[in-house]
Amino acid sequence: xxxxxxxxxxxxxxVSGMHAVKAGRVADGQAPPQRTQSPSTDGKLNxxxxxxxxxxxxxxxxxxxxxxxxxxxxxxxxxVTNGDAGHQTEGGGALAARxxxxxxxxxxxxxxxxxxxxNHDGELLxxxxxxxxxxxxxxxxxxxxxxxxxxNDYHPDHRYTGILVQDAAYMVVVxxxxxxxxxxxxxxxxxxxxxxFQKPDPFRPDVAVSIDEVIEKKIDMMDAxxxxxxxxxxxxxxxxxxxxxxxxxxxxxxxxxxxxxxTAAVKAMLAKWYGPEKGNAVRYAEAFEICEYGTxxxxxxxxxxxxxxxx
Ligand SMILES: [Zn+2]
Numbered sequence: 001x002x003x004x005x006x007x008x009x010x011x012x013x014x015v016s017g018m019h020a021v022k023a024g025r026v027a028d029g030q031a032p033p034q035r036t037q038s039p040s041t042d043g044k045l046n047x048x049x050x051x052x053x054x055x056x057x058x059x060x061x062x063x064x065x066x067x068x069x070x071x072x073x074x075x076x077x078x079x080v081t082n083g084d085a086g087h088q089t090e091g092g093g094a095l096a097a098r099x100x101x102x103x104x105x106x107x108x109x110x111x112x113x114x115x116x117x118x119n120h121d122g123e124l125l126x127x128x129x130x131x132x133x134x135x136x137x138x139x140x141x142x143x144x145x146x147x148x149x150x151x152n153d154y155h156p157d158h159r160y161t162g163i164l165v166q167d168a169a170y171m172v173v174v175x176x177x178x179x180x181x182x183x184x185x186x187x188x189x190x191x192x193x194x195x196x197f198q199k200p201d202p203f204r205p206d207v208a209v210s211i212d213e214v215i216e217k218k219i220d221m222m223d224a225x226x227x228x229x230x231x232x233x234x235x236x237x238x239x240x241x242x243x244x245x246x247x248x249x250x251x252x253x254x255x256x257x258x259x260x261x262x263t264a265a266v267k268a269m270l271a272k273w274y275g276p277e278k279g280n281a282v283r284y285a286e287a288f289e290i291c292e293y294g295t296x297x298x299x300x301x302x303x304x305x306x307x308x309x310x311x
Contacts, residue, residue, distance in 0.1 A: 045073040045305065048138060049147035049193075050165050052124060052157035053086065054079040054103035054116050055225040059258065060193035061147055062110065062218040063211025064286045067308045069111040070214070076113040076141050079103060080130065080161045085121035087227060088235045096121075098227055106224035110217050124157040126164050134168040136181045143188040145305050147288065150192045150203065165190065169293035189305060190291035194266065205287035207306055208262070208269035208279075215284045219254050229254060259284055273309050 047068055051057035057065075057077040065075045083099035084092055100116045107114030117133055124130070138146055146169070151162030169190050175183040194203050211218060222229055230250060234240045244250050262270060262285045269287060270279035290297065303309060 045144045045307070046142050047073060047075045047145045047147070048078065048141045048143045049075070050078045050080055050134065050137075050161055051149065052080050052155065052161040053121065053228075054083045054099040054114075055106070055222065055228045056149070056158065056161075057147070057193075058106055058218070058221045058225065060149070061286055061288075062106075062221045063214045063284065064209045064288075064306075065112050066110040066214040066217040066221075067209065067211070071307060073307075074113070074141075076115060076137075077103070077107060078134075078137050079114075079116045080134070080164065081119045081121040081124050081157055082116055083121050083228075085123075086236075087232045090227070095227070099225075102225045102227060106221045109220045109224055122157060124160045126160045126167060131164055131167050131171070132178045134164050135171055135178045138168060138172045138188065139178075139181045139184055142184065146188045146190045146294070147193060148190065148291075150195055150197070150289070152197045152200065153195065154197075162192070166291065166293055169291065187295045189297045189301065190294035191288040192291055194287045194289075196263075203265070203287075204289050205266050205269045206290045207302055207309070208266045208273060208282075208285050208287040209306060209308065210270065210274060210278075210282040211284045211286055212282060215255070215259060218284075219251055219259070222254055222258060223251055229258070262287075275310070278310070 045068065047065070049057040049061050049065070051060070056079065061077075065077065068075045079099075082096040084096035087095050090098070096116075096118075103114045103116050115137070117130075119130060119133075146165060148165035149158045149162040151159050151166060153159045153162065170187070171177045172184050173187050177183070191207070192203070194205065197203070230243050231240075234243050242253070244253050262282065266285050266287045267279070267282075270282045270285055273279065274282065295301075297305060303311065
């Protein structure tokens with residue numbers, strides 16, 4: 001009798017262990033994402049953002065993430081590729097390891113979680129396998145709000161990240177899809193990052209967030225991506241000589257070159273959410289457009305999802 005009970009326990013431990021590994025399936029050796037508490041039990045939001053490369057989310061939503069983190073909400077950034085191609089002198093596994101470490105450090109600097117999925121940089125396709133990775137991430141994070149690029153972009157990895165998240169936007173609630181990870185009962189709100197592409201449609205912001213008081217945090221975050229900000233991006237732009245050598249000069253240079261002024265459309269949204277006077281005075285902002293898939297938020301839900309907007 002005792003032997004039977006011991007075997008039962010051993011088998012149960014083995015099976016549940018296998019299930020945990022499969023459900024997490026972060027193929028680059030990181031620990032599987034932990035299930036978070038539902039916002040209904042502690043009043044905190046679960047925000048997840050997807051970018052193609054380990055610095056994309058930072059540039060589009062790093063300031064907003066810092067604001068969530070400061071209020072105790074949970075934010076996870078996910079890079080769908082491992083960044084193992086975009087560099088002029090490095091590549092492969094060594095570059096992927098460097099990029100993963102930079103992403104982790106960027107997350108640490110503002111108090112958010114950062115996951116890098118192990119898909120090759122420059123080769124991302126909207127396959128069923130990657131869609132399932134995205135579905136698992138959204139479910140395990142128990143997301144209230146999902147941020148992602150729009151599917152119109154010069155870079156195929158960015159474009160397909162947008163498609164992959166769109167393709168997950170309904171499937172996260174379907175129990176028979178990716179059944180190794182329990183389906184969400186409530187579809188999150190999905191929103192797009194800002195971009196400058198005009199065709200077929202320009203970005204139309206629905207929410208604009210002032211990040212003036214956290215701009216240094218955002219710069220901190222971008223500064224952690226040394227191989228991107230100070231090596232690859234300036235090299236590919238033919239401007240490697242313009243990168244300052246000293247730490248203070250580099251941060252100033254990042255602020256000057258990577259923190260753009262709000263566009264007219266974003267300014268109009270700032271005026272809507274903050275009032276004309278306060279909105280006009282905003283120097284740095286991040287803006288988001290509601291995706292037509294997933295839950296469509298009304299004004300009250302937007303206020304809830306962006307708790308730092310003035311009431
Ligand atoms: Zn990118």
